[in-house]
Amino acid sequence: MTAPLLTARGLEIIFKGRDVPVVSGLDLDIRPGETLAVVGPSGCGKSLTARALCGLLPASARWGGEILWQGTPLTDPDDARWSALRGPGLTLILQEPLAALNPVLTVGAQVEETLRVRAGLSRRAARARARELFAEVHLPHPDRVGQAYPHQLSGGMRQRVLLAAALACDPRLLIADEPTASLDLTVQREILALLDRIRRERNLALLFVTHDLSLVPLLAERALVMGEGTPPRLVAATDLAVDNPAPPGRSTAPEGTPVLSVRGLQVRYGPDESGPPAVAGVDLDLWPGEIVGLAGESGCGKTSLARAMVGQLSHVSGEVRVRDRNLLKLGGADLRRTRRSIQLACQDAGASLNPRRRVGAHLLEAGCPDPAACLARVGLTADMADRYPHQLSGGQRQRVALARNLSAAPDVLVADEITSALDKPLQQQVLDLLTAARRDDGLAILLISHDLDLLQRVCGRILVMDRGAVVEVYPTDGSSPPRHPCTLRLAAALPPRVGTLQASEFFAVPEADEIDGETGSGCPWTSGCTSRKSVCFKVLPPLQNVAPGHWVRCPESDAPVPAHFIDT
Amino acid sequence: MMRRAGFLISVGLILVSALGPLVLSQDPTALGPVELGLQAPTWSHPCGTDVHGRDVLLRLVHGGRVSLLVGWLSVVVAVTLGATVGLAAGLGPRWLDRPLMYLTDAFLAFPRIFLVLLLVSLISPSLWLVMVVLGLTGWMGVARLVRAETLSLRERDFVHAARGLGLTARQVAVRHVLPNLLPTILVAAALRIGGTILTESFLSFLGLGAQAPTISWGAMIQEGRDHLLDGWWLTVFPGLAIALTVVGYNLLADDLRRRMDPRADEEAGS
16 A cells, blocks of 8 residues: 555644634545545535645634644644645645636636746746646647636636646645535536546545535545534545435425416626527416426526516516516516515525624514514524624525525515535525425425426426526426426436446536537527427427426427527 | 724824813914024923924924814815715716716816815915815715725625615615725725825915914924924924824724724634
8 A cells, every 4th residue: 555645643723712623633644546535514624624734724723733745744834845845746726716716817827827937847838738738627729728818718617727727736636625516517527527537647646625425426435524523534435325305395286376477588688788698588487385496507597587587687678577566667666565575595695695784684674573583484593693694604694695585575585596505404404494485475486406306306397497598397296207408418417326326427428518519590409409300400499388287398299480489 | 013003193193183282282373482493302392492482392283283184174075075976976877977977087187286276376275275175176086986886886696685675775875885885985084184184284385275373284394494404393393293194094094994894803814
C-alpha cells in the first residue's frame, strides 16, 4: 500500500470566541489514485474541513490537531511550505464557479496566469498548455474558448475552466467542495464523469465534499460521514444508506373551478423584445388543494414563468387569473390585494429576506398575527423572531421565507426550486410542510424543480417545460407513463438509487449536446426524437391528449396543427 | 485602534468646539494688550498670540464651532437633496428618471468651486450664504450614488417579495429600500463633511466666507498669511485643525461602512 499523501489526525475546527468546535476528532488519510468522499448535512463543517486541509480557513476560525503532507506535519497556517504546496501539491475547487473566476479577465488569461506564475512557463508555452488543459476537460473549441469571459460560459463550462486551472500545476490531490451543487442534473453528471476520468488518468487523489449521498458510491470507495454529533466516521461508500421516505401523500383529483388559470403567457427579455421568448405561450390551471409539478432543465423558462405569474416581470403578455381576476391587468389597491393571494417562494430564500430586518418584522409585515405561532408552523422556535436573516442557516432561511409566504394566506403558492439547495432531511421537512398546507388550507401549489423523482413523490401531475414551452403533462399515478424525449432525458439525468445501477451505466448516458440539434422553426427536439415526422421540422406540434390527464406535444396522431403553435 | 480613531477624532472635535467656548469664555475678538502681539507659543498661550494680542487657541476653539457648523449643515442640505432626487429617480415613475438625471448632469457640468465663487461674490459674502451654496452645489454625487444603489435594490428578491405581499410603493421605499441605502448615504455624508470644511476654509481664505469678526479656521489662516515667516503659529495651528478634521471624518466614513454591514461582526478580523 502506498503512503498517504495527506493525513489528518484529531482535526478540530473552532470559530474564535465560541466554545463548541464545529468539527472535532476528525481522522482521515488519502492516497494517490483514491477518492474519499466527505458527506454530511449543511452546516456540519465539511466545507470548513476542506478549507482547513488547504490551509485556507477564514480568519475567524482556528484549527487544532495534526495535518500531515506525506508524513511531514504542517502547522502554522501561514507556513510558506503550505503555500508552496497549493498548486503542485493540492488544489481546491469551489462550489460556485462564477465567484471563483474574475469577471473582467478572459478565462484563458486566468488559466495562463496560473501557468506562468506557478509553473514558470513563457507566455506562448502557457497558451499552448492552457489549450491542452481545456481539451483535457472537454471544453468545446479548446483553442477559442480561452478568449471567452466567464459570463459568456454556462455553469458547467465554468466548472470545467476551474478544473483546467486546478490541473495547471499538476496537483497530486484535488479537493472538490460541492463542485456540482449549483449545476443541474445533466451537467452535474457530465462534470462528475469528467472528474472521475481525470482522477483515473492522472492517478490523482480526490477528496470529494458533497451533501448528496447518492453521488458517493459513483465516485468514491470510502466516505467520511460528518455531522452526526459524534466524531466523523469512515465507512465504505456502498454502506451509505440513502433514506427513501414514504410518499407524503399525493394531491387529490381536481374538481370545481380552478383557483388559478394561466392562458397564453409569454415572456420576452431584452430592450426590443426581439429575442426568442423565455416563456412561449404557457397554459396552466391549478385547482385548490393540489400540488402540480413543473420540471425542466435550467434555462427552460421555469423561473421566468414563476416570476411572470406573480407579476414581477414586465414585457409579459397573456393572462394570469387568480380567483378570476387578471393579475396582469390590475393596478393600485386591487393589484396589491390580488398579489397577496399568489405567493412566490424562491430558490435563494436568503436573497428574498431584507438583510436589515429581523425575522419577526418580516412575518408581521406579511400579516402574521403572532410570529411565534407562524414560526412554530414551519418547525422553528420562537426565539428565531429576533434574529437577522444572516444569523440563520440555509434551511432556516428557507422556512422563514415559507412562513412569510403562508402568512399572507395565499390561494396559490409558486415554489421555485425551494428544495434544491437543501440536503435530504431538510428537503423532506419542507415538502412535508407544503403537503400540510395543501391538506389543511386547500392551498394550490406549483412546485418547480428539476428533480423528477421529488415531484413524483408529492405531485398529482407534472408539467415538463423545455425552451419556454410545455412539452408534456402527465399524471403521476402511473396510469400513463411519460414519453416525451425531454421528460425521458430529465429522468435519465437523475443519479441512480444506490445499488440499482452501476456508475458506468450512469455516466454512459449521452451528453446533452448530442441530443438536441439545430434550432429554428419547427420542433426543437427533432434530432433526438424517435417518433419524428417530416412535419416536425416545420412547425411546433400542439399538445395532444394521449390518455386521461396526459398531454404530449408530439404528433402521434395526425391532427391538423393550429396556427398559433407555429413558431416563427 | 485605527477603527476607533475616526470616531474619537470627530466626536472629540465636536465636544471641544461645543464645550470649549464655555471653558475658555473670554471674548476671542477682544483686542489684547499691545505688548502681547505676535508672541510665539508659551505655557500661558500654547498656540501663541496674533497681531492683536489675541490667544490663538481661544480663537481656534471658537472658530471650530463655525467651521464644523458649516461642514455639517451644508452636508445635511446636500445629502437630503441628493438622497431625495436619487430615490425619486430610482423608485419613482419611470418618466421621472431621465429629467432628474439630466438635471444632475447639468449641475455636475459646472465646476463647483467657480460656481460657489461666483454666487458668493455676486451676493454679499456671509457664512449662511456659504452654507446654503455649498449644500446646493454638493448634492449631485449623492443623487447619482443613491439612484444607482436604488436601481440595484429595486430588483433584489426581498424588494420583489415585499411588493408580492401587497405593500404600497411608499412602504416598500421606506421599509425595504431606504434602510439598505442608509450605509451608503451615511458614508457619503461623512466623507463630504471633511471636504466641505476644506472648501469653506478655502473660501474664507479668499475672504469670501466668514467675515470678521466671525472666526473660522480658514479665516484665521487668511489673517496669518502675512506673518508666515515671523508668526508661523498663526497658520500652522488652524491648518492642523483642518487637517485633523478631514482625516477624522474620512476615517469615520471608513469605519461606518464596515460597521453598518449587519454581517460585520462575523467578518471581523478577516
